[in-house]
Each structure stands twice: as structure tokens, then as C-alpha cells.
Amino acid sequence: MSDPVGSWRPRRALTAMASIGWALAAASAPAQTAPPFAQLYNDTRNAPHQIALDAEVDRAEGLARQAQARPNPTLSVMTENVAGQSPYRGFDRSENTLQVNQAIEIGGKRSSRIxxxxxxxxxxxxxxRDARLAYAYDLAIAYGAAEIADRRIELAEDEVDEASADMRAVRALVQAGKEARLRRLQVETEVNALRALVDAARAERVGAYARLAALAGEETGFTDLAEPLLPRFETKTGYGPIDPLQTAPYLAAKAERDAARQRVSAARRQANPDLTVSVGVRRLETDKANALIAGLSVPLPLFDRNRGNVDAAEADLRAAEARDAGTLLNVKAEIAAALALNEAADARMAAADRTLLTAQEAYRLARIAYEAGKSPLLELLAARHVMGAARGVVLDAAAARLEARARLAHLDGTTITGEPVQ
Structure with missing residues (x-):
């Protein structure tokens, strides 16, 4: 399918002042060309958003490593029978003990924690992974917005060119006495208004490229795109199927549910008392002899049975199960909506193409009729306005198709250009 959005006639220069002003604005700050979308996404590994996601995984891995740690042993030294009344006034009858205490987790506490x-x-x-897919979606929308901003400038400049051509035709007819001077003033006013729209479109372009650079983590910013994204999408006969059980949002909710279940098990086992084994050696100064000592202790779970933490973990589990069920329902609805939106976006794009072709032909015929004196100026202006609106409809349809494709890619686990996201 041809790309009517990119098939507009080549632009002619506007005015020298506008060109110089835009060049100075572009040169006022260092910038670069944004690479093709797939490369740009791969280059964003050091973007703040991606670094934050990596840190979240590193945090979980650190907690998992800590869960494997065993309790540290306790070393104690104790002296008895000293600094008392006779015959224990000195150290001659002292008993000195060196002891090692080791807590042993029982009842599956450590395994459940791991x-x-x-x-x-x-x-x-x-x-x-779900967040990376959401980021890929946002980046695709920002990339498309920058391209659409470029296209809107082209559209506005084309309208200025066409209005200027109409103005020259009107001036010729005014000089020939076939049109009133008022008509020339009307056209000149419209041309000036269209030039103001060009400036507004350029300002919107600056914002679109700034947002793209910020999302990609680029401080220098972008001035243009290395490769357009909109022409990549062709009309398809069908989309899907997408398994809702394999979508990133559902898999994330399911993993959260499973983790909550494990935390409940760990909280319940935490109530099991730890067994503490003690082994040491005692020096008996009275007998000038050494003796081994051993002991075993276990706390009585009379007051603290970890019920509060168990109740909290069980509440987290109920919430996670509810989110899991809700996410599955939402994902199924999102898949159905995304498939329908992509079909509708293709139909809308085809209709917009036909509308633009009809409007271009109507303007061409209206221009011929006006120059031949067979139709009034108002018909020519109306035909040009319709053509400009048709171009806007094509651009809006292209933007809608981009968003529909991005939503579908998010659910399918890929970027908008088809690369899998891990």
C-alpha cells in the first residue's frame, strides 16, 4: 500500500526570515539523529527507567541470597566465683568458661525462606518484563509523535505553498480587473494565518523530540529520525491469536500470587522455635582442671507465635489472588479490544487514503475552474480547506494505527517493530 502521508508534494521554501529563525533555533543546542526504533530501544539500556528496573531485580536477588544465610554462632566468655567473700575473694577458686552457641532452625524455616x-x-x-514492554510502548508512541510532528510541519508548509499559489492567481486576476481587491486581501490574510500554523507546528515538534530524548535517556536531544516508523505498518487480513495466559501483565500477576503464597508459608514456619546448641570448655582453678560443657535450649512459644505476620501475609495473598483474577479478565478484554482496534485502524487508514485522493482531485479541478473564471474564489478556498483537512485525517489515521500496533505488540510481548522483550 502506498503511503499517502509521505506522498505530499515537495515543499518549497517559505520565507527567508522563518528559515533563518528555525536554523538558529536548531543550532542553539547540540543534537543528534535518533536511530531507527529497534536500535534506539536497544540503546536505552542505560536510560534511567531501565536502570531502575534492573535495580528492582538486583534487589530481589540480594534478598534471595540473604534468605540462604544461616544464623551466626555466638561466642561467649564467662568468669564465675570471683571478687566475692572469702574464700572467693581472688581468682584462686574462679571458674572460667569459653562457650559457643549455635542456633539451629527447625521446622523448615530456612527452606521456606529460601x-x-x-x-x-x-x-x-x-x-x-511487563514494565519493559510498557516502556517499549511509551517509547514507540514518543517516536511516532516525533515523526507525526515532522509530518504536521510538512502538511502546514504544503498548505502555505498552495495558499501562496492561490494568492498569486488572485493577484493576477485582480490586476486584470477580473477580481475585486478584497479577494486579494482575503487570500493574503489566510496565507499569514497558515504561516502562523507552521510556527506552531515547529514548536510542537520541539516538544515531541524533547520528550523522545528524555524517555530514551539522551541529554543532547534529537533533531530528526534516521528511519520513519509510520510506513512500516501495512494492512493485514487478521491479527492474533494472543494467549492471555502468556501475556506479560498476567504472568507478572501470577508470579506475584505465587510469591505471596511462599511468604505465607515462610511466615507460618517462622513461628517454629529455634533450637540452640551450646558447647564449651570450663577451667576450674580450684582443681586446676578443664571440663567440657554442653547444653540445649529451646524457647517456649507462649506469647509470640508470629500470628500478626501470618495474618498480614495471608491478607497479601488474598490481594494477590484478587489481582491475578482481575488481571486475567483485564488482559482478555485488552486483547479483544486491541484486535478490534487494529482492524478498525486499517479500515480507517484505507478510508482516509481514499478521502485524500478525492480531495486532491477536487482541489485540482477547482483550481482549473477558478483560473478559467468559471467558479468563484470561495469554491477554490473551500476545496483547498477540504484537502488540508483530508491530509490531517490521513495523519490522524496513521497515528491511530501506530498506537493500535503498539498496544497489540505490548500484549504480544514484543516491541512495535517485532523484537521480543525479555
């Missing part, structure tokens, strides 16, 4: 940490890493990776 399982919860591992599930947390899985959940963090799932959340990160």
Missing part, C-alpha cells in the same frame, strides 16, 4: 526469596526473584523478573 523458597520465598526465589519466588520473589521470579516475580521481580516478571514485573520487570
Amino acid at each position: 523458597a520465598a526469596g526465589t519466588a520473589g526473584v521470579v516475580a521481580a523478573n516478571a514485573r520487570t
